[in-house]
Amino acid sequence: MKKYLVSTVAAAALMLGATAVQAQDVDPNAKPGGEIVITYKDDVATLDPAIGYDWQNWSMIKSLFDGLMDYKPGTTELVPDLAESYEISPDGQTFTFKLRPGVKFHNGREMTAEDVKYSIDRVVNPVTQSPGQGFFASIKGYDEAAAGKSDGLSGITVVDPLTIKFELTRPDATFLHVMAINFSHVVPKEEVEKYGADFGKHPVGTGAYKLAEWTLGQRVVFEKNPDHWHKGLPYLDKITFEIGQEPIVALLRLQKGEIDVPGDGIPPAKFQEVMNDPEQKARVVEGGQLHTGYVTMNVNIPPFDNVKVRQAVNMAINKERIVQLINNRAVPANQPLPPSMPGYVKDYKGYPFDPAKAKELLAEAGQPDGFSTDLYVMNTDPNPRIAQGIQQDLAAIGIKANIQALAQANVIAAGGEKEGAPMIWSGGMAWIADFPDPSNFYGPILGCGGAVPGGWNWSWYCNEDLDKKAAEADSIVDPAKAEERNKMWGDIYMKIMEDAPWAPIFNEQRFTMKSARMGGADNLYVDPVHIPINYDNVYVKDVQ
Amino acid sequence: MIAYLGRRIVQSVLILLGISIITFALLYLLPADPVRQIAGRSATPATVESIRRQLGLDQPFLVQYGRYLWNLLQGDLGRSYIQRSEVSQLILARLPATLLLMVGAIVCELLIGLTMGLAAAVRRGSRTDNSLMVASFVGVSAPQFVVGLLLLYIFAVRLGWFPIGGYGTFRHLVLPSLTVGIMGAGWYARMMRSSMVDVLHQDYIRTARAKGLGRLKVLVRHALPNAILPIVAMVGIDIGILMGGIVVVESVFGWPGIGQLVWQAIQRVDIPIIMGVTLVSALAIVLGNLFADLVAPFIDPRIKLR
Numbered sequence: 091m092k093k094y095l096v097s098t099v100a101a102a103a104l105m106l107g108a109t110a111v112q113a114q115d116v117d118p119n120a121k122p123g124g125e126i127v128i129t130y131k132d133d134v135a136t137l138d139p140a141i142g143y144d145w146q147n148w149s150m151i152k153s154l155f156d157g158l159m160d161y162k163p164g165t166t167e168l169v170p171d172l173a174e175s176y177e178i179s180p181d182g183q184t185f186t187f188k189l190r191p192g193v194k195f196h197n198g199r200e201m202t203a204e205d206v207k208y209s210i211d212r213v214v215n216p217v218t219q220s221p222g223q224g225f226f227a228s229i230k231g232y233d234e235a236a237a238g239k240s241d242g243l244s245g246i247t248v249v250d251p252l253t254i255k256f257e258l259t260r261p262d263a264t265f266l267h268v269m270a271i272n273f274s275h276v277v278p279k280e281e282v283e284k285y286g287a288d289f290g291k292h293p294v295g296t297g298a299y300k301l302a303e304w305t306l307g308q309r310v311v312f313e314k315n316p317d318h319w320h321k322g323l324p325y326l327d328k329i330t331f332e333i334g335q336e337p338i339v340a341l342l343r344l345q346k347g348e349i350d351v352p353g354d355g356i357p358p359a360k361f362q363e364v365m366n367d368p369e370q371k372a373r374v375v376e377g378g379q380l381h382t383g384y385v386t387m388n389v390n391i392p393p394f395d396n397v398k399v400r401q402a403v404n405m406a407i408n409k410e411r412i413v414q415l416i417n418n419r420a421v422p423a424n425q426p427l428p429p430s431m432p433g434y435v436k437d438y439k440g441y442p443f444d445p446a447k448a449k450e451l452l453a454e455a456g457q458p459d460g461f462s463t464d465l466y467v468m469n470t471d472p473n474p475r476i477a478q479g480i481q482q483d484l485a486a487i488g489i490k491a492n493i494q495a496l497a498q499a500n501v502i503a504a505g506g507e508k509e510g511a512p513m514i515w516s517g518g519m520a521w522i523a524d525f526p527d528p529s530n531f532y533g534p535i536l537g538c539g540g541a542v543p544g545g546w547n548w549s550w551y552c553n554e555d556l557d558k559k560a561a562e563a564d565s566i567v568d569p570a571k572a573e574e575r576n577k578m579w580g581d582i583y584m585k586i587m588e589d590a591p592w593a594p595i596f597n598e599q600r601f602t603m604k605s606a607r608m609g610g611a612d613n614l615y616v617d618p619v620h621i622p623i624n625y626d627n628v629y630v631k632d633v634q
Numbered sequence: 635m636i637a638y639l640g641r642r643i644v645q646s647v648l649i650l651l652g653i654s655i656i657t658f659a660l661l662y663l664l665p666a667d668p669v670r671q672i673a674g675r676s677a678t679p680a681t682v683e684s685i686r687r688q689l690g691l692d693q694p695f696l697v698q699y700g701r702y703l704w705n706l707l708q709g710d711l712g713r714s715y716i717q718r719s720e721v722s723q724l725i726l727a728r729l730p731a732t733l734l735l736m737v738g739a740i741v742c743e744l745l746i747g748l749t750m751g752l753a754a755a756v757r758r759g760s761r762t763d764n765s766l767m768v769a770s771f772v773g774v775s776a777p778q779f780v781v782g783l784l785l786l787y788i789f790a791v792r793l794g795w796f797p798i799g800g801y802g803t804f805r806h807l808v809l810p811s812l813t814v815g816i817m818g819a820g821w822y823a824r825m826m827r828s829s830m831v832d833v834l835h836q837d838y839i840r841t842a843r844a845k846g847l848g849r850l851k852v853l854v855r856h857a858l859p860n861a862i863l864p865i866v867a868m869v870g871i872d873i874g875i876l877m878g879g880i881v882v883v884e885s886v887f888g889w890p891g892i893g894q895l896v897w898q899a900i901q902r903v904d905i906p907i908i909m910g911v912t913l914v915s916a917l918a919i920v921l922g923n924l925f926a927d928l929v930a931p932f933i934d935p936r937i938k939l940r
Contacts, residue, residue: 133895135717136717138718143674219672219688220681221673221677221681223677223678224676224678224681227678236681238684288718288719305727306727307727307728307890308801334801334885334889334894335799336799339786339886339887342790342798343798343799346798497666499664499666503666503667506670524676544670544679545679546675
């Protein structure tokens, strides 16, 4: 039923374009109706798309709001959403979107291009204090708007109520992804002004669900938006998010049939038990995640300024064994990108586990007897255990790593100092992609831009040549050349592996457990963008 | 009495002020940067600095504290960094649940603790006494996390008598109250026992018995009122201990109180919430102590408030 057309031939005619008749498929097996219960331990912080930036509210916001672009459910494939079609100028610096007509906000008003402009101006406005401000840096007029010196972005033009044009200061291949992240989701001005800073507790969007109830600390209830522009979606009448449930309690309740999905996942201590029970295991869906766990080595702190030492660390760590430490809830990694990310280099073998060779490299680096250093780690399970595994492996080649187990915020603070932390195990703070594009693993965590005080590039690795190559790759906007661009990114990450500022350890797998009554394709339960599940497209099998 | 009350109120305000300065300073000195938590990992340094300015966190300590205090005096606890809602609203929404759990816990403590203590004191030295004191010791020492999960497993999962966590009805209240109460009950049992043993050795008890009063009557009319005095004072002080213990129990049972709120706030360096909950708890402790002192002369006329 997919009627999504991409007309790349139009490139020759100075235009690139895409048209969507139906952005998402409707599952013929799904019966509408019914309701489900999801549990979470922590409060839902906010449902304001300009503010919300944790994995819990990320997918909830996606169900209340829509953006110009979205992903085909369960995949990383970009499709137009509130946009009906878009055009990209040949220089890759102008994006024009035609909006879908007749889309209504939950308050009944029709959504127009003005709302799209307002929403993005709002995120960039410093008064909003949005964590997503920087995603829009390629739009013209960003610097003035972000500094609060202008009212909005001069690069966004409302051509007519259903057409909006973005002019960029540089070609940006990731721009369509930016139009799909929550920060660009469309909000109605009148509601934002009505509630002010409390809009996050009174969200009004165009999404498949609308907020029905929010009892602080207890539950958030979504109900079906009957006027949703996407006919046939969502299937469920109601979703209740119960807050304050420990993962272990949530699992007990799932086993008793009281809830449908424990949002925080299967507690590690119970993982083996669940997976050893065929009946429960059958209800666990496993999938990849856009995540890499890694050890950073600070290139400013000797002896990690020597590439041979960093390579030696890469060869000293037995990743297979570390994966076993966490009950095989991950797969060993050999490069920064996770396997499900475009640009991942499949035939790269990575550094072998070879302590003897590692010792040789240390000797060549003038450290035949090893040295003593600090390994920073977040203090919640399983991270200290993983750090101990790494510590043992390093001890085998003579590196004595003292484990500094600290609260998350303190590890992050140490990583952001130029000579703060020699080594950091990223667990619990590791990079999970904002959007499925290879560039997303570079800039803030491996590029020069992140190697600043307070940045996230904890290895402080800065290779200006690679920064140039990255900019070059990101200027290839033509979707037809996506393969070429992904290859360029793959090469960048291969060069990084040669310089070895990181020792990639593993890519976490996701395991979503659900009740027996839940239906829909497996990939909806390990959706790369909607975590834990794609609320809009799942259904229950026991409705009459 | 009035002068005493006035003095105590002034003292209480000073204590709260001191607590606010110390907490604010500790949070200020924290190596973790709250702005980084708000800004998230993709924020550029420019965004981080812009948020810092917006929140006034680029100002020196005294200016920040001064602003906080100024707002506080007007009843404004500020807005949460992460949730962006008013802290007073977030606390008010959760306060009833915490107060309810406290009442439940105090009832459990007193019921279990006093009964155990009384029984042990009356049968001092017997096997009953010994086993009760061992039980109270276990109650005091067992981590609440473990007790909570154990109760949850036995009475909710296995027997199905109570719901598995949550909030709303009387049945939801029983297990969390019991979990908090068991620890306190251990203390009360020991206090009650020693206090009662003391009293039972007093001359007037022997006199009462000698003049022909029944055992039970002596116990209830003469011994209990005197033995219970230190206990009442303790209930006031206990509010402080409960405030601390409730954090864990609220997490285990998914009890939507302020303990859960502050626990999450600590993880996310949400300073306005940490400050707000600390001040509210401090207020509860101060009021609890004041209550204990004020009530004492009614129970024991020998105590005079000056």
